[in-house]
Amino acid sequence: MIGKLTGRLDEVGPSALIVDVNGVGYEVTCAARTLVGLPAVGETVTLAIDTHMRDDSIRLYGFATEHERAWFRALQTVQGVGAKVALAVLGTLDATDLANAVALQDKAQVSRAPGVGPKVAARIVAELKDKMPSLAPAIRPGGGVAPVSILPEGASARDAVSALTNLGYGHAQAAAAVSLAVGKAGREARTEELIRLGLRELAQ
Numbered sequence: 109m110i111g112k113l114t115g116r117l118d119e120v121g122p123s124a125l126i127v128d129v130n131g132v133g134y135e136v137t138c139a140a141r142t143l144v145g146l147p148a149v150g151e152t153v154t155l156a157i158d159t160h161m162r163d164d165s166i167r168l169y170g171f172a173t174e175h176e177r178a179w180f181r182a183l184q185t186v187q188g189v190g191a192k193v194a195l196a197v198l199g200t201l202d203a204t205d206l207a208n209a210v211a212l213q214d215k216a217q218v219s220r221a222p223g224v225g226p227k228v229a230a231r232i233v234a235e236l237k238d239k240m241p242s243l244a245p246a247i248r249p250g251g252g253v254a255p256v257s258i259l260p261e262g263a264s265a266r267d268a269v270s271a272l273t274n275l276g277y278g279h280a281q282a283a284a285a286v287s288l289a290v291g292k293a294g295r296e297a298r299t300e301e302l303i304r305l306g307l308r309e310l311a312q
Contacts, residue, residue: 109161110134110168114154117147125170127153136170137191140199145172160191169195175311179203186235188228196221197232204311208304210236211271240275262295268302277310285309 113136115129120143126133136155147153155170156177169191171177176198183194200221201209209217210233219229265286272282289305290297297305 109159110157111159112154113157113168113170114152117149117151117153120146120149125153127155127170134168136168137195138170139176139195141202142170142172142176142198167191171198173203176203179206182236182239183232185239186228186232188231193221193223193228196223204304204308207240207307207311208300209233210240211275211303211307212300213237237275240277262290264297264299264302265290265295267299268306271299271303272306272310281310282306 113127113129113134115127115134117125118128118133119126123140123143124135124137125143125146126135128134136157138155142155155172156174158169158171158177158180160167160169169177169180171180180191180194180198183189183197184191189197197206197218201217205217208214213233215226215229215233218224218232219226221229224232268286268289269279269282272285273279277285285306286302288309289302292305293301
């Protein structure tokens with residue numbers, strides 16, 4: 109199984125690229141966001157890889173970070189979501205925006221992805237809610253936001269902290285992330301904005 113590729117970016121197409129690793133060209137299918145963020149052809153590129161093996165083929169899916177690959181795998185645990193739909197979602201929403209949509213149970217955001225109807229979008233936000241903590245690199249040892257005991261003031265901030273704790277984050281960690289979010293967005297920011305910024309802090 110291939111988990112990572114580092115090599116020279118040889119060619120970029122509408123939905124895939126070729127990485128030259130010591131003279132061997134690997135064709136890798138990627139989401140649109142990943143393709144847009146690539147270095148110039150001829151430069152070195154590193155991709156996290158998810159390998160799909162079938163009886164008649166091997167397909168490689170590439171991602172800019174392991175975090176994105178984790179979301180790709182999680183999306184495919186949802187009924188009706190295969191690799192193609194998972195890539196479409198990640199091509200429309202980055203990992204943080206997708207986490208925000210799950211936190212808010214915002215199926216409309218997810219349904220913006222090509223090929224994702226309202227029913228599939230509803231299943232995605234519902235079924236991935238309980239998996240959010242395991243998808244956030246910030247909760248790994250040594251990573252993420254340092255816990256604090258100060259609860260941010262204001263109804264929007266309290267609601268944002270509650271939303272993050274309902275997703276499985278520790279209360280101190282959620283409060284720290286929302287406190288940083290309030291510092292960036294201001295005390296008048298809406299709950300949705302604080303959740304979005306808080307998730308970004310947790311993902312760093």
